[in-house]
Amino acid sequence: MSPVLPSDARGWRERARSFVAHSVAxxxxxxxxxxxxxxxxxxxxxxxxFLGLGIPPEWDGNGGDARATVAVLEELSRASAAVGVLxxxxxxxxxxxxxxxxxxxxxxxxxRPLARGEQIGAFALTEPNAGSDPAxxxxxxxxxxxxxxxxxxxTFISNGVSAGVVLVxxxxxxxxxxxxxxxxxxxPGTAGFSVAQRFDKLGMRGSETAELVLHxxxxxxxxLLGAEGEGLRVALGALQGGRVGIASxxxxxxxxxxxxxxxxxxxxxADWKRTVxxxxxxxxxxxxxxxxxxxxxxxxxxxxxxxASVAKLVASRAAVQIASxxxxxxxxxxxxxxxxxxxxxxDARVFPIVEGTTEIQxxxxxxxxxxxxxxxxxx
Ligand SMILES: Cc1cc2nc3c(=O)[nH]c(=O)nc-3n(C[C@H](O)[C@H](O)[C@H](O)COP(=O)(O)OP(=O)(O)OC[C@H]3O[C@@H](n4cnc5c(N)ncnc54)[C@H](O)[C@@H]3O)c2cc1C
Numbered sequence: 001m002s003p004v005l006p007s008d009a010r011g012w013r014e015r016a017r018s019f020v021a022h023s024v025a026x027x028x029x030x031x032x033x034x035x036x037x038x039x040x041x042x043x044x045x046x047x048x049x050f051l052g053l054g055i056p057p058e059w060d061g062n063g064g065d066a067r068a069t070v071a072v073l074e075e076l077s078r079a080s081a082a083v084g085v086l087x088x089x090x091x092x093x094x095x096x097x098x099x100x101x102x103x104x105x106x107x108x109x110x111x112r113p114l115a116r117g118e119q120i121g122a123f124a125l126t127e128p129n130a131g132s133d134p135a136x137x138x139x140x141x142x143x144x145x146x147x148x149x150x151x152x153x154x155t156f157i158s159n160g161v162s163a164g165v166v167l168v169x170x171x172x173x174x175x176x177x178x179x180x181x182x183x184x185x186x187x188p189g190t191a192g193f194s195v196a197q198r199f200d201k202l203g204m205r206g207s208e209t210a211e212l213v214l215h216x217x218x219x220x221x222x223x224l225l226g227a228e229g230e231g232l233r234v235a236l237g238a239l240q241g242g243r244v245g246i247a248s249x250x251x252x253x254x255x256x257x258x259x260x261x262x263x264x265x266x267x268x269x270a271d272w273k274r275t276v277x278x279x280x281x282x283x284x285x286x287x288x289x290x291x292x293x294x295x296x297x298x299x300x301x302x303x304x305x306x307x308a309s310v311a312k313l314v315a316s317r318a319a320v321q322i323a324s325x326x327x328x329x330x331x332x333x334x335x336x337x338x339x340x341x342x343x344x345x346x347d348a349r350v351f352p353i354v355e356g357t358t359e360i361q362x363x364x365x366x367x368x369x370x371x372x373x374x375x376x377x378x379x
Contacts, residue, residue, distance in 0.1 A: 004300045005065075012053070012068040016075035019048050024079040031082050031206035032343050041083065046117020050076070050087055054096055059107050061095075061115035066241075066298040070248035070291055077252025081347035082206030084252055085354075088245035089158045089207075090114065093355075094121025094167055097238040098185065101226040109222075110165050110185050119164025119188065123242075124154035124212055125235050131156075132360050134169070134235055135178040139214060141170040148224070150184065150217040153196070158354075160210030161195050164188040167238070168214065169231050181231035184223045192217040203346030240305060242355045243312040244294045250315040250351040251287050257323040257344045258284050264329055273329055280322045287315040303376070306368050313361040316351035323348040 023044045031037055045051055053069045055061020064072075069091060077084030095114045098106060098121075113119040130137040139152025150170050157166070165187060171180040186193055196211040226234045258280050265273045294307035323345040327334035334341035352358045368376075 004296055007065050007067040007299065008063070009065070009067040009071045012064055013071035013075060015048060016050070016072040019044065019050075020075050020079045024076060024083055028080040028083075029338065029340075029343070031080050032347075033205075033338065035200065035205040037082060037086060037206045042117075042120075045083070045087060051090055051117035051120075052115035053087075053091055055099060055111065055115040059099065059115050060112045066244060066295040067292070070244060070251075070295040073245055073248040074252040074255070074291070077249040078256045079252075080206065081204050081249060081253050081350075084249040085204055085207045085246070086120070086159060088242070088249050089123060090121040092242040092245040093123035093238040094163075094165060096241055097123075097167060097183075097234055098165075098225065100237065101183070101230075101234055102185075103222075105222060106185060106225065110187065114165055120159050120162050122157055122159040122163035122166045123235075123238060124157045124160070124166050124168045125239075126156050127153060128155050132357060135181070135232060136174070137169060137171055137181065138174060139168070139170040140174075141172060141182065141184070144218070146218065147220040147222075148184065148218070150186075150192075150214045150219065152214050154212045154214070156199070157210050157212050159208055160212055161198055161208040166193075166212070167225065167234075169235050170214075171231075172228075176229075178232040179229050181235075182228050183225040183231040183234040184219055185225050186214075186217065186219065186223065190217055190219070202349060203343075204350045205346075239355055240308050241298070243308040243361075244291070244298055244304070246351065246355045247287070247291050247294065247308070247311040247315040250312070250319040250348070251284075251291050253344055253348050253351070254284050254287055254315065254319040254322045257319070257326040257341070257348065260340055260344065261322070261326040261329045276325045276329055280325055283314075283318040283321055287311075287318040290314050303373065305373065306365060306376075309356075309361040309364045309368075312355065313358055313365070316348075316358065319348035319351050320345075 049062035052061035053064040073084050098111045141148050141150045168184045168186050173180045192215045196213045199209045290311040294311040297304040297307045326341045330341040
């Protein structure tokens with residue numbers, strides 16, 4: 001691995017801890033109950049600089065590397081998975097792809113307000129009939145004399161109700177497969193772009209999940225992100241970074257569930273409870289190490305495909321296992337609606353699905369292990 005520069009992650013983690021104690025933990029239960037993140041908290045996230053993490057100051061961002069970002073996402077998610085996921089989506093699958101693929105003009109117009117936290121970002125790839133296989137998406141675009149016209153439906157889009165900037169993926173012709181797909185930046189208030197519905201969810205409540213409809217959405221030529229036909233590369237690159245972010249959110253939930261479990265067990269408790277703690281600790285330690293490795297590898301500038309997938313797979317599994325074991329340890333109070341153990345289990349259950357399901361991570365890992373890319377020897 002290439003040498004990685006020292007990270008400013010420790011300072012960011014401390015800032016996130018103090019922010020969480022004052023601004024997130026006190027409203028975490030309310031966020032879940034009301035399925036809404038308060039406006040004051042959103043403003044606080046922007047003021048603390050978390051919405052500009054990983055974006056250079058030249059675009060009004062706050063710097064910080066991948067290790068700083070995972071530290072912040074983990075701390076936010078320890079208190080509220082919804083808050084962690086809002087920031088993870090805003091950064092990893094909207095702002096950072098614009099930074100990577102955008103022209104200076106696009107960064108000036110779209111990235112600046114995202115980095116300042118004046119607008120929230122979203123990523124719209126999934127469709128009612130295209131989830132794990134995004135190359136089969138059906139949202140169409142065509143060219144006209146003024147640019148592009150988009151038509152289609154996107155579903156399960158995080159931050160989809162409040163987002164000011166949405167990355168939308170569409171195909172010129174489904175028969176072209178992945179070569180037909182392009183990425184577009186859709187700004188706020190675009191005519192024909194609307195929220196069709198907002199889904200009520202089992203967990204991660206407070207994180208908006210919406211169906212978006214594009215009907216004769218007209219975009220100027222400068223809305224195209226990357227070259228025409230490069231959209232799937234933009235999407236897959238974004239999802240790779242997104243997996244590291246989501247893994248750190250899952251890690252935060254796993255840590256919260258573990259801390260709750262430990263606080264409920266004493267030395268005198270039954271042996272099985274102590275065994276559960278030992279096993280959960282091992283799961284947590286694996287997830288922590290893999291998230292750190294993925295972030296470090298990302299900061300090194302080298303390929304981190306396997307690291308992102310294995311971190312996402314193990315951290316989301318750890319979150320579900322530890323939160324589930326936490327309900328066992330808590331006993332009947334653990335299943336009471338609104339109890340901390342119950343909320344953590346509901347939140348944890350969403351992680352294996354988002355940003356590529358567990359089965360998709362297994363496919364990515366198997367493919368890269370059997371046919372290593374870049375000459376890497378996975379053994
Ligand atoms: C809370 C939430 C937030 C989300 N946020 C976003 C977002 O912001 N932007 C966005 O674009 N999407 C978002 N999604 C969508 C998410 O990425 C998809 O749900 C996910 O990719 C799975 O797609 P699908 O739901 O169509 O399931 P399918 O692809 O139909 O999969 C169904 C099941 O089959 C399995 N499966 C599918 N293909 C294979 C295969 N080849 N081999 C083995 N198993 C397979 C899957 O693992 C899964 O268990 C979100 C989803 C949720 C639940």
